[in-house]
Amino acid sequence: xxxxxxxxxxxxxxxxxxxxxxxxxxxxxxxxxxxxxxxxxxxxxxxxxxxxxxxxxxxxxxxxxxxxxxxxxxxxxxxxxxxxxxxxxxxxxxxxxxxxxxxxxxxxxxxxxxxxxxxxxxxxxxxxxxxxxxxxxxxxxxxxxxxxxxxxxxxxxxxxxxxxxxxxxxxxxxxxxxxxxxxxxxxxxxxxxxxxxxxxxxxxxxxxxxxxxxxxxxxxxxxxxxxxxxxxxx
Numbered sequence: 001x002x003x004x005x006x007x008x009x010x011x012x013x014x015x016x017x018x019x020x021x022x023x024x025x026x027x028x029x030x031x032x033x034x035x036x037x038x039x040x041x042x043x044x045x046x047x048x049x050x051x052x053x054x055x056x057x058x059x060x061x062x063x064x065x066x067x068x069x070x071x072x073x074x075x076x077x078x079x080x081x082x083x084x085x086x087x088x089x090x091x092x093x094x095x096x097x098x099x100x101x102x103x104x105x106x107x108x109x110x111x112x113x114x115x116x117x118x119x120x121x122x123x124x125x126x127x128x129x130x131x132x133x134x135x136x137x138x139x140x141x142x143x144x145x146x147x148x149x150x151x152x153x154x155x156x157x158x159x160x161x162x163x164x165x166x167x168x169x170x171x172x173x174x175x176x177x178x179x180x181x182x183x184x185x186x187x188x189x190x191x192x193x194x195x196x197x198x199x200x201x202x203x204x205x206x207x208x209x210x211x212x213x214x215x216x217x218x219x220x221x222x223x224x225x226x227x228x229x230x231x232x233x234x
Contacts, residue, residue, distance in 0.1 A: 004092055004094030004095070005095075007070065008024075010023075014130075014134075019133065027066070027067060029063060071102050072104055075104060075107070078106055079105075082109065083110070090113070091140060093116050094117070099114045099117075115132075145215070145218035146221070150221065151231065153222075153225055162180075162233070164179070164232060165228070170182070170200060171200065177207045178233050178234055179232060180209055181230060182228070183214060184212075184213050185222050186214055186219065
């Protein structure tokens with residue numbers, strides 16, 4: 001999890017309901033070559049163009065550029081942490097443009113997702129910050145589950161698509177060792193279906209397939225297709 005502002009970024013690790021500090025970066029922006037310039041006096045006020053304002057604009061532009069470089073550099077450092085810790089995803093809180101800069105700096109090495117466009121860098125209430133993160137994780141999981149279910153069903157409905165849906169089709173694909181990722185309804189299936197799902201999970205694990213139980217909207221969509229779907233290896 002990232003807390004992002006223009007000149008300060010904090011990195012945390014959330015696991016099993018606990019939040020741990022990982023790293024903290026703060027920009028040090030030196031602009032020694034800039035000083036506010038005074039406009040020259042002129043008997044004609046209409047000829048005064050305000051060089052002071054021009055100098056301030058140049059300073060602001062260079063300051064923004066330095067902030068952008070700082071955020072991009074932090075993105076690379078976040079990617080290093082992600083690779084070392086084998087994170088699958090990083091959720092970020094902050095202005096969308098600033099989070100985008102961090103993501104650009106990561107250069108695709110880790111997915112950085114905007115959780116909420118709110119500045120939490122000065123969040124002093126640790127409990128409140130943890131609530132924000134847990135809520136963001138829940139929402140992200142539901143979106144990812146829905147995307148996974150739709151991808152499997154779309155593939156199943158596409159000629160020569162690498163997908164399958166329904167108990168019988170999944171059983172056949174598992175027997176052939178073709179299932180890459182099994183997706184199933186986690187919301188209390190009927191007892192007869194529960195026993196079948198247990199068998200499917202055993203087969204999936206035996207053939208090194210991923211297994212994801214889904215809730216909420218993803219489960220509702222999946223029920224329309226027999227409560228189980230899969231992405232196939234071939």
